[in-house]
Amino acid sequence: MSTLSDWLWLTTRAGLRTGEAAALARRFGGPRAVYCADPKEFELLRLPAELRRSLADKAFTAAERVLADCDRLGIDIITLQDASYPERLRHIDDPPAVLYRKGRAFPLDQEVAVAVVGARRCTPYGTQLATELGRDLARRGAVVVSGIAQGIDSAALRAALREGGRVVSVLGGGIDVVYPSSSADLFREIGSRGMLLSEYPPGTPTQGPHYPVRNRIISGLSLGTAVVEAGERSGALITARLSLDQNRDVFAFPGAVGAPMSAGTNRLIQKGEAKPIFSAEDILEEYEAVYPGRLSPREAPKPTRTKQTEIPRKEPRKPAQTLEEVDKTAERAYSTFRAEDVGFTDDEQAVLRALGAESLHPDELAERSGIPARRVLSALTLLEMRGCVKSAPGHVFTAAAGS
Numbered sequence: 001m002s003t004l005s006d007w008l009w010l011t012t013r014a015g016l017r018t019g020e021a022a023a024l025a026r027r028f029g030g031p032r033a034v035y036c037a038d039p040k041e042f043e044l045l046r047l048p049a050e051l052r053r054s055l056a057d058k059a060f061t062a063a064e065r066v067l068a069d070c071d072r073l074g075i076d077i078i079t080l081q082d083a084s085y086p087e088r089l090r091h092i093d094d095p096p097a098v099l100y101r102k103g104r105a106f107p108l109d110q111e112v113a114v115a116v117v118g119a120r121r122c123t124p125y126g127t128q129l130a131t132e133l134g135r136d137l138a139r140r141g142a143v144v145v146s147g148i149a150q151g152i153d154s155a156a157l158r159a160a161l162r163e164g165g166r167v168v169s170v171l172g173g174g175i176d177v178v179y180p181s182s183s184a185d186l187f188r189e190i191g192s193r194g195m196l197l198s199e200y201p202p203g204t205p206t207q208g209p210h211y212p213v214r215n216r217i218i219s220g221l222s223l224g225t226a227v228v229e230a231g232e233r234s235g236a237l238i239t240a241r242l243s244l245d246q247n248r249d250v251f252a253f254p255g256a257v258g259a260p261m262s263a264g265t266n267r268l269i270q271k272g273e274a275k276p277i278f279s280a281e282d283i284l285e286e287y288e289a290v291y292p293g294r295l296s297p298r299e300a301p302k303p304t305r306t307k308q309t310e311i312p313r314k315e316p317r318k319p320a321q322t323l324e325e326v327d328k329t330a331e332r333a334y335s336t337f338r339a340e341d342v343g344f345t346d347d348e349q350a351v352l353r354a355l356g357a358e359s360l361h362p363d364e365l366a367e368r369s370g371i372p373a374r375r376v377l378s379a380l381t382l383l384e385m386r387g388c389v390k391s392a393p394g395h396v397f398t399a400a401a402g403s
């Protein structure tokens with residue numbers, strides 16, 4: 001069995017790329033076997049010259065320095081061979097060989113852990129959404145996983161901590177490196193009340209290229225990722241893509257058409273890659289049955305948001321085509337949609353046909369229309385924004401009267 005020093009020796013080799021330490025350990029049977037391997041084997045693997053030279057250096061100087069720093073700073077070290085290593089993370093394609101942890105230790109594999117990500121330069125509305133989401137996830141007992149950047153990340157984490165919830169922040173540098181400096185108080189609070197995680201040893205500066213690498217850990221620890229606000233090129237979309245690659249769920253808040261900070265979330269929904277959500281309950285309903293007893297009971301419904309904080313919506317468009325009269329009762333909404341109508345996508349047409357005059361759950365619509373559930377949810381969101389359908393308690397949808 002390899003020792004902790006063996007793992008630290010391997011992970012401190014210069015030229016090591018993401019996931020390469022874990023891959024070498026698997027191939028050779030552990031870091032001690034890598035340490036003892038014939039250099040010719042590294043040549044056969046066509047490893048970069050810098051990495052081969054580093055693997056030829058058998059000194060434990062760097063490993064001993066890391067051990068001393070962690071002991072001084074109160075940082076725990078978890079290796080891929082440890083029982084405390086998160087199983088969810090162990091099974092991604094490129095798991096970190098070593099994790100550095102500070103704060104509370106709780107078994108993430110048994111928890112409903114949800115990643116909350118989004119833009120750093122978010123709008124006030126995005127900050128409010130992230131605050132409400134972090135708060136409500138914490139109230140129900142879910143674990144909030146995020147980075148620690150300004151904007152969406154910090155808003156969700158702060159709200160969850162105020163509720164006494166459990167949070168995990170995955171860093172793009174060493175745990176002792178406070179970045180950004182504006183989040184120094186949040187670092188201290190999470191380090192004592194939550195969990196700080198990093199795959200980088202103490203003293204590692206936070207650098208831009210570390211963030212996409214770090215994001216695979218955020219998604220890998222979580223059952224699903226909720227994107228609150230994101231522009232077309234937001235780093236939050238990288239986390240969403242990694243979640244999909246890891247066979248995890250993706251959720252997104254729809255935003256106003258044309259709003260720059262909603263472009264990324266709306267695109268995820270439009271492509272059927274994310275389930276559109278309006279609250280924490282839309283996320284947690286996916287996991288209540290799978291993790292019985294891990295979530296607290298739902299609270300009574302709260303009043304809807306004030307007009308000032310509602311998502312701006314366009315007035316429903318009046319169709320130019322001729323409508324076909326159908327029989328209906330006075331109190332029942334109905335749809336006069338016909339196949340030859342224009343202005344709807346194929347998915348929207350199929351959903352409207354399946355909906356008819358009934359009140360149906362998205363799962364029922366998916367079964368009737370033969371369209372995957374994600375695409376049904378995407379179509380419903382766009383139809384609701386256009387005023388063609390409306391949602392009702394129980395997550396069912398009905399056609400808007402006269403649509």
